[in-house]
Amino acid sequence: MIRLxxxxxxxxxxxxxxxxxxxxxxxFYILVNLAFKTRQDTSSKWFPPDYLYLKNFSDVWTESHxxxxxxxxxxxxxxxxxxxxxxxxxxAYPLARYPTRWNNGVYTLSISTLIVPALTVLVPLYKLVxxxxxxxxxxxxxxxxxxxxxxxxxxxxxxxxxTIPRELDEAALIxxxxxxxxxxxxxxxxxxxxxxxxxxxxxxxxxxxxxxSLFLLQKRSVQTVPLVLSxxxxxxxxxxxxxxxxxxxxxIPMALIYLFLQKYFVSGLAEGAVKG
Amino acid sequence: MDIVQSSENKMRETKTxxxxxxxxxxxxxxxxxxxxxxxxxxVFIYYPIAQGIKISFTNWNGYSAHYSFVGLEKYRYMFTxxxxxxxxxxxxxxxxxxxLFQNILGLAYAVLLNAKLxxxxxxxxxxxxxxxxxxxxxxxxxxxIFQYDGGALNDIMLALGKKPIDWLxxxxxxxxxxxxxxxxxxxxxxxxxYLAGLQAIPRxxxxxxxxxxxxxxxxxxxxTLPLLMxxxxxxxxxxxxxxxxxxxxxxxxxxxxxxxxxxxxxxxxSDLFFxxxxxxxxxxxxxxxxxxxxxxxxxxxxxxxxxxxxL
Numbered sequence: 307m308i309r310l311x312x313x314x315x316x317x318x319x320x321x322x323x324x325x326x327x328x329x330x331x332x333x334f335y336i337l338v339n340l341a342f343k344t345r346q347d348t349s350s351k352w353f354p355p356d357y358l359y360l361k362n363f364s365d366v367w368t369e370s371h372x373x374x375x376x377x378x379x380x381x382x383x384x385x386x387x388x389x390x391x392x393x394x395x396x397x398a399y400p401l402a403r404y405p406t407r408w409n410n411g412v413y414t415l416s417i418s419t420l421i422v423p424a425l426t427v428l429v430p431l432y433k434l435v436x437x438x439x440x441x442x443x444x445x446x447x448x449x450x451x452x453x454x455x456x457x458x459x460x461x462x463x464x465x466x467x468x469t470i471p472r473e474l475d476e477a478a479l480i481x482x483x484x485x486x487x488x489x490x491x492x493x494x495x496x497x498x499x500x501x502x503x504x505x506x507x508x509x510x511x512x513x514x515x516x517x518x519s520l521f522l523l524q525k526r527s528v529q530t531v532p533l534v535l536s537x538x539x540x541x542x543x544x545x546x547x548x549x550x551x552x553x554x555x556x557x558i559p560m561a562l563i564y565l566f567l568q569k570y571f572v573s574g575l576a577e578g579a580v581k582g
Numbered sequence: 583m584d585i586v587q588s589s590e591n592k593m594r595e596t597k598t599x600x601x602x603x604x605x606x607x608x609x610x611x612x613x614x615x616x617x618x619x620x621x622x623x624x625v626f627i628y629y630p631i632a633q634g635i636k637i638s639f640t641n642w643n644g645y646s647a648h649y650s651f652v653g654l655e656k657y658r659y660m661f662t663x664x665x666x667x668x669x670x671x672x673x674x675x676x677x678x679x680x681x682l683f684q685n686i687l688g689l690a691y692a693v694l695l696n697a698k699l700x701x702x703x704x705x706x707x708x709x710x711x712x713x714x715x716x717x718x719x720x721x722x723x724x725x726x727i728f729q730y731d732g733g734a735l736n737d738i739m740l741a742l743g744k745k746p747i748d749w750l751x752x753x754x755x756x757x758x759x760x761x762x763x764x765x766x767x768x769x770x771x772x773x774x775x776y777l778a779g780l781q782a783i784p785r786x787x788x789x790x791x792x793x794x795x796x797x798x799x800x801x802x803x804x805x806t807l808p809l810l811m812x813x814x815x816x817x818x819x820x821x822x823x824x825x826x827x828x829x830x831x832x833x834x835x836x837x838x839x840x841x842x843x844x845x846x847x848x849x850x851x852s853d854l855f856f857x858x859x860x861x862x863x864x865x866x867x868x869x870x871x872x873x874x875x876x877x878x879x880x881x882x883x884x885x886x887x888x889x890x891x892x893l
Contacts, residue, residue: 323695326691330712331708332727333724336734348732352737352738393619396615396619404609416623422631426869426875428851429861431630434633449622449626450626454627484607514714514715516829516830546726557714561714571714
């Protein structure tokens with residue numbers, strides 16, 4: 307009897323697994339079907355085409371200048387990730403190691419910027435970037451993105467540094483290291499796992515950013531993939547297969563990184579959440 | 583004379599050098615390391631917040647050099663404009679609705695996929711996958727499904743012999759469909775957080791309950807759930823903050839339409855600023871949004887932290 311119940315439970319679990327997988331794949335299944343159809347083909351999106359048609363991909367690549375958009379995305383992402391990790395880890399060390407009243411205040415002030423949504427300060431931020439001649443430049447975009455991702459980075463790094471035993475610092479101090487050497491030689495190398503997670507989280511956010519790009523990158527030559535595709539979409543409302551092909555292409559870089567570095571994606575988020 | 587002076591100089595130099603060395607030996611000097619971060623916050627967050635308060639008291643149109651102070655007029659306008667209330671309600675549905683669905687479904691998925699099942703890794707990968715897609719693109723994918731003409735959902739309606747529905751053409755329905763789309767995309771994050779939380783629960787607790795003959799139901803609500811509270815706090819608070827900021831998916835699914843029916847505070851602000859050329863109103867709305875997000879973010883954090891138990 308108990309064996310029967312366990313057997314039913316198991317079968318139910320597998321059925322649930324199957325059901326969840328199917329439901330979560332539907333949007334992507336529809337997208338793929340659409341991306342391979344000709345514009346004239348109005349057959350249901352539930353069925354794949356019975357011919358092979360790849361012109362959508364080459365068309366969207368040339369017409370929306372996806373290549374240059376990818377390059378812009380790459381430049382902005384690499385610069386932002388590098389800068390935010392550098393500034394963030396520097397800030398996190400004293401805040402984690404010397405929790406004086408003053409430093410705790412600084413920490414709270416930094417973390418509380420997490421709840422300031424970019425769009426709350428949209429109007430003055432836009433004005434500021436116009437005033438410093440930063441519209442449609444890489445550097446302004448990188449600085450703004452760095453600032454808004456910085457609280458997350460400081461949060462993750464301080465959380466991690468607090469778990470490193472303080473005795474390590476003290477031993478190094480006795481051995482004649484000064485405080486900066488301790489940070490760069492002892493602490494920094496220990497931060498590799500959390501750095502991997504930080505890089506992944508920030509990379510995702512920057513690569514897929516739309517709200518900042520929309521306001522700060524107005525010249526075509528500096529626009530990123532989400533921006534270019536959204537314009538492409540409103541422009542080609544009547545040619546959805548083309549838009550679908552563009553969407554599919556835009557997912558490829560991150561999808562590849564995800565499949566190869568999956569454990570960092572998942573562990574980074576989870577660690578940040580559970581330890582915090 | 584010269585020798586005396588130079589030696590005096592040297593002494594002064596070594597004195598300053600000594601002072602510098604002392605300063606850099608003390609932990610206080612390490613505080614210099616967070617100066618770059620504070621500078622960035624000041625320039626790109628604190629200063630804009632202060633400016634935003636100032637702009638909300640003006641009639642600035644967003645580009646001209648001339649504007650004048652109009653006091654509280656923009657706020658009065660904001661609170662008499664019926665759209666504001668509509669948009670606040672929408673924002674709360676986006677924020678709190680997504681949070682509720684994401685966490686209930688994320689927890690259910692985590693419990694299911696924490697059990698020893700074949701293929702659970704693949705299912706986790708599939709559920710988490712949308713997280714890596716740009717939300718603006720994910721919104722377009724949903725548009726293919728919900729669109730009136732040839733949308734995938736209407737194909738099913740037709741196959742069932744029913745009339746096609748303009749899914750996104752009805753305001754309240756569009757709001758819930760956008761909430762659904764946002765939930766679908768980010769429930770993978772909640773799932774992953776809860777999986778980590780479940781794996782951190784000591785096995786002995788559940789085994790002890792088994793010995794006492796506790797039911798699965800009892801174990802879940804009296805052991806698992808209380809011990810998951812820290813994970814729940816993090817997941818819920820982050821979801822609330824993110825959900826109240828919702829922007830991209832709305833733009834790609836409905837662009838705030840029909841009319842203003844599915845706008846959130848974010849999208850309405852950007853609409854007022856760029857299309858409506860009313861920077862004062864947009865800034866006032868931004869300040870309102872800041873207040874709402876702080877209120878919900880902080881109170882949910884306080885409420886949930888109190889429910890946490892120590893191991």
